[in-house]
Amino acid sequence: MTNGPLPVARTVAELRAVVAGWRAAGERVAMIPTMGALHAGHLSLIALGRQKADRTVASIFVNPAQFAPHEDFDAYPRGEAEDAAKLADAGCDLLFAPGAREMYPDGFATTVNVATGVSEPLEGVSRPHFFGGVATVVAKLLIQCGPDVAIFGEKDYQQLLVIRRMARDLDLPVEVVGGPTTREADGLALSSRNAYLTAEERKAATALPAAMRYAVAALRDGGEAADVEGAVRASLIGAGFRQIDYVEIRDGATLARLGPGPVSPGARVFVAAWLGKTRLIDNWAV
Ligand code: PAF
Numbered sequence: 001m002t003n004g005p006l007p008v009a010r011t012v013a014e015l016r017a018v019v020a021g022w023r024a025a026g027e028r029v030a031m032i033p034t035m036g037a038l039h040a041g042h043l044s045l046i047a048l049g050r051q052k053a054d055r056t057v058a059s060i061f062v063n064p065a066q067f068a069p070h071e072d073f074d075a076y077p078r079g080e081a082e083d084a085a086k087l088a089d090a091g092c093d094l095l096f097a098p099g100a101r102e103m104y105p106d107g108f109a110t111t112v113n114v115a116t117g118v119s120e121p122l123e124g125v126s127r128p129h130f131f132g133g134v135a136t137v138v139a140k141l142l143i144q145c146g147p148d149v150a151i152f153g154e155k156d157y158q159q160l161l162v163i164r165r166m167a168r169d170l171d172l173p174v175e176v177v178g179g180p181t182t183r184e185a186d187g188l189a190l191s192s193r194n195a196y197l198t199a200e201e202r203k204a205a206t207a208l209p210a211a212m213r214y215a216v217a218a219l220r221d222g223g224e225a226a227d228v229e230g231a232v233r234a235s236l237i238g239a240g241f242r243q244i245d246y247v248e249i250r251d252g253a254t255l256a257r258l259g260p261g262p263v264s265p266g267a268r269v270f271v272a273a274w275l276g277k278t279r280l281i282d283n284w285a286v
Pocket of ligand 1: 033034035061063066134137138152156159
């Protein structure tokens with residue numbers, strides 16, 4: 001089913017005018033920030049937004065501030081027309097697709113940093129620039145739109161915790177909600193970056209969900225975190241992953257390291273690893 005062309009706002013003023021109209025009619029608003037290259041995982045977040053609010057706004061902005069110079073900003077997949085058609089089919093009400101000048105005008109000088117805690121380990125070590133860029137752009141998007149609810153995928157679980165902390169610390173009047181990860185039949189988490197995988201790498205990538213499944217089962221059976229982390233590393237290297245950024249079992253609320261002994265409820269397994277030129281991340285609740 002096609003719901004017809006999707007209205008697109010390019011400026012903050014246009015976005016605010018549409019949202020003000022909804023608010024005047026007493027409607028609740030959900031925002032789903034994205035970087036485009038939309039897949040079924042993103043569309044499940046739109047569906048969640050439609051359950052939680054009367055109106056949904058998706059944003060598409062490939063945010064230069066969250067990519068380091070050596071990363072894939074230029075190569076990141078872009079296709080607004082295709083994305084807009086998917087959003088219309090999913091029943092989204094508005095696309096906010098600002099240009100770089102609208103988001104970062106000349107003289108832009110402010111950054112938002114979640115300085116300690118959930119931003120420090122894992123991605124905070126591997127990609128030190130990342131959460132500053134994410135927190136800055138998401139703070140801007142939420143201030144620009146003023147939604148009641150903002151929805152982010154649990155695939156980027158640490159990002160979700162960082163955004164929740166940021167919204168709480170800055171008193172943004174928004175409920176930050178996580179949407180469950182959408183997976184392929186073999187368990188590989190959907191990601192826009194999966195498009196970089198060659199056919200052979202895609203086959204090898206199945207080792208990642210297999211290792212996660214093993215880790216969860218072993219931990220539930222009383223396995224020691226350090227042993228399980230070692231076994232996951234070994235199985236990924238054995239399957240052809242060329243570099244492991246991290247395999248760590250941490251508390252799912254605080255991201256604190258766990259002590260020795262059986263893992264406590266709420267633990268989560270976090271992995272980031274490279275298959276050829278593609279960096280895959282995933283996390284599973286124990
Ligand atoms: O998860 C993403 O796609 C991005 O990090 C986000 C939250 C849209 C910020 O640019």
